[in-house]
Amino acid sequence: MCGIVGIFDPRGERQIERQTLHAMNERQHHRGPDEGGLHLETGVGLGHRRLSIIDLSTGQQPLFNEDDSVVIVFNGEIYNFRELMAELVGLGHVFRTHSDTEAIVHAWEQWGPACVERLRGMFAFAIWDRNARTLFVARDRLGIKPLYYAQSADGSFIFGSELKALLAYPGMPRAIDPCAVEDYFAYGYVPEPRTIYQGAFKLQPGHTLTLRVGEAMPQPQPYWDVPFRPLGPISEADAASELNERLREAVQSHMVAEVPLGAFLSGGVDSSAIVAAMASLTKEPVNTCSIAFNDPAYDESAYAAQVATQYKTRHHSETVDKDDYALLDTLAELYDEPYADSSAIPTYRVCQLARKRVTVALSGDGGDENFAGYRRHRLAMAEQRVRSTMPLALRKPLFGVLGKIYPKADRVPRFLRAKTTFEALSRDLVDGYFHGVSVMPDRLRARLFSPAFRRTLQGYDAIEVMRGHAGVAPTDDPLSLIQYLDMKTWLPGDILTKVDRASMAHALEVRVPLLDHQLVEWISGLPSSLKLRGQEGKYIFKKALEPQLSQDILYRDKMGFSIPLASWFRGPLRQRVREALLGPAMADSGIFDMGFVTEMVEQHQSGRRDYSAPIWMLLMFEAFLRKETA
Template sequence: MCGIVGLFSPGSRAVPAGADLRRMADALRHRGPDGAGYHEEPGLGLGHRRLAIVDLSGGAQPMTTADGAVVISFNGEIYNHLALRRELEAAGHRFRTHSDTEAILHAWTQWGVGCLDRLAGMFAFALWDRAQGTLLLARDQLGEKPLYYLQRPSGGMAFASELGALLTLPDVRRRLDPSAVEDFLALGYVPDPHSIYRDILKLPPGHFLLLNIDAPSSAPLPAPRAYWRAPTSVRAAPEEAAASLGERLRGSVRDRLMSDVPLGAFLSGGVDSGTIVALAAEISSTPLATFTMGFPGASDERPRAAQIAEAHGTQHHAETGSADYIEAARRQAAIFGEPFGDHSAVPTLAVCAMARRHVTVALSGDGGDEVFAGYRRYRFHTLAEAVRKLLPASLRRSAVAGLARAYPTLAGAPRWLRAKSTLTELSLDSAMGYYRTVCKLQDERRRGLLSPSMRSALSGHDPSERFATLMAECDPDEPLLQAQYADIHTYLPGDILTKVDRTSMAVSLEVRPPLLDPGVVDFGLGLPAGLKLRGGIGKQLLREVAGSLLPPAVLSAPKQGFADRIGDQFRSRAPEVRARLGGEAMMDSGLFDRAQLIRLVDEHAEGRADHSQALWQLLVFEGFLASETPDLDGILPERDVVGA
């Protein structure tokens, strides 16, 4: 695992400033503590920070072909590089190292952009072909590895694995994007292709950029082009589906055990990580190291994890953690470079740090919920869609919507009495209804927290539109697939994989999720709904595979999220929360209504409502404003402090 940076100046014969390149790379030292390398020539500079995993002596980067005509700076792992090597050697290519990086170089010279379809792994890379005068930037299919880029005001463009590296450039403005601020408040992350900064973009998963050295330096950057998309329709049920999935998973796990350094696995005690650990322990020739972290007051997964570890003879490490979420909110910007609202990032960072004391690589169970329909919201969405088909749209928009408005919130009542959200979702169409189930701060409450100037600056921006667009790409008769497809292109890369990459890289740990092998994803999403969700229980086929691998108590246990309960901290320390949300950073920004922020804190402190998620996101945003000092000039029609 590594960090990459680069400067590209079309139309220029000057060598990019080496000091800029080194400053960018130094900002990624945590991603690659084992060494740094640079390549500089007219119009191009590439930098690399290395975390050595495979071919420790021969994999230094940037790496060139034997004739020096093609150069690459690469972050990730290509799991099928040995198979690619055999195919390329048969075609006449000669390799000088055992590194997976070199396989990409030869694949490019053999197949051009078509090489991306052949790469199985997680990756973000920059590849320069001097003879063609082209720079290829590419990102893996699911978005496991990040890549940010921008067009520089002084000409040319820059790219890097993390936002922080780009912000070291002296000509880069930190102008906030109001739409990205609202997206963060709505979803808890800023979805690609945008970042919190107006001038910096994310290369979307499964996309590439192809740039030409002869283009005018001031010409707009081309739009990214897709080379992969998740399935949009369901296939017929495969014969021996469980056996087929089992073989795919074994192959994926076997591929991800490739390492020349110590390797282990996270073990949460659930079906996803438990299945991965069971398969890895079965394949591995030595006892597998496993890691579990428990937190007081949260659902403790350690007992079930211990059962799995004992059943498969792993070298198990379990610890008890604790977290100060009010202070942790201040540190999120340093880790993520922009506001990030999933508070499970705090315990995830803790378990990554624990694992890093023992190993350099860890397998994870990430992706199982998205690929095999494990989230409870999928069950609700399919039920709601069935009801929608029974009720005329006019009736839903009038009678059901009216009932939803009249129904009390009943936040503290038993779940079966809290029907306001369900009625509201039923009154909406399918995409908008699903958006409400993933939205962290619903539209009416979110807009109420914003200042009048901020509401004006949003100019009708609607975070739900991307969900409508994505779900419309799928078979309209497959509501479960529509929801999964939306998550694969939004929540998975924007939240889950961002969380895993930044927290693991913060401690120089590489994490590999076998359930996100593109072949497994294609197989899982294409399954008929009944093989994924049945009787209100998700991951049906995955559970069938896991049946012979895991203790029965694990298979029957309810799903648990990996997060502490944060509401009690915000309640007992309400004066601190109030001081931060009503303090200088938030008020000077002009983005928020102070009276509404304080009201939110007070309602939570007095037990009148549970605003845990909203308060966490607002504290994270306050920490971002305080530490990153973004440029707010010209963002709002007029800067105002409301409700003071």
């Protein structure tokens, strides 16, 4: 795992300043503390920070072909690189290393931009082909590895693995994008392709950019999408059997490394499945890592210990105080733009623990997206069943009025919160799902922003992100559609971003076998009834795992990494919340209606309402603003 940066002059004339390229590269030193390298020639500069995983002795980057006409910087792992190397050698290519990086170089020479279609793995890379005067930039299919880019004030194309690398470039545009602010306060992160800055973008998963000297900046081009192509009739038994085989193969492909390797083990279904597969594939005990909390309400370490005992892993666990709020400012530095998933704190801690033992860790991320495992999937399908009984022309006025007049009830279970349900039922599936996943729903965002800021939005609404994806979705099955929306928004924007930054802060490589694209393609084609059966999400996944894991691992309620925000903001962080949210950074931004911000703080701290999620979002935004003006 590594960090990459680059500068490209579209005119092909300018000499790239080594000092600038070096500064950009060093902003990502944490991503690759083992080695660093730069390549500069007229019009192009490439930089790389290396965390050595494969071919430790000769895999240094930037890496060249035989005649030095093609050079690459690459972040990620290609799991089928040995098969690619054998094929390319058969086609006459000569390799000087045993690294997966060089396999990409020769794949580019052989197949050009179509080379990405031959790669199995997680990746973000840039190739400069001097003879073709072309810079080719690509990101993996699911967005496991990040890539940011911008066109600077001097016309240069700049890119990096993290936004902070771009900010090291002189003249990098830093005007805040109002639409990104609206997106952030709806989703809790800024979805692709936007960033918080108007002039900077994320290369979307499954996309490439091909820049040529003398040509205008092109639009990114897609090369892959989650197909959701039905597999055809398949029995439950056959699906479970094939799923086990495919999972085992995906895990095996992800275990290639020349450094210590292990796995995260939370005791949940996904991480336990990965550990079970790993244990069946190696004679050595699997290294497993988990964190425990000193409050039983937040602790599931006993389940992790149960799986560790069952599979005789070399298990390491550390206890974390549930009041672990010392990382608040660290998060703003890690994520570079507002990011409000509070589970970033325990994720940071488990990566910190894992790095004491291993350099590569396998994770269970992707299981909920693949198999419809989130509670919101069950709620959305229950709402959809009601929608199907009544046309929108009747539902919208009926449930719209009920949603407005019904009192909000934060403290009761979700299924009794009729206000939220009525509001969702007055909408179509996409709008209703957006309403369900929004951290701050429309009615709160309408009050949060100042009149002046709302005018800058020019009518833009964050729902447009989901509508855009829904408009090109390859499926009209309701459950598959919301899974598709998750894979385009939540998965890359929240889950994978969280894991990438938390792991790379500790120079730890995290691999995600459940997001192997071949496995994802196959799972997407399974009938929805095998994913969500009644109230049971991950139905076929759990059935397939029944011979390997106990019932209390498979069928207990999902816990996840949660932290006690509500009590923090009324207790130990009470004063910090007031100083941050009611202080000058927020007021001077001109973005917020400070009267409503004050109202939220007062009502939460008095116990009248639970505004913990919006307050956390505002805290993270305020930390970003302070960092910007520091």
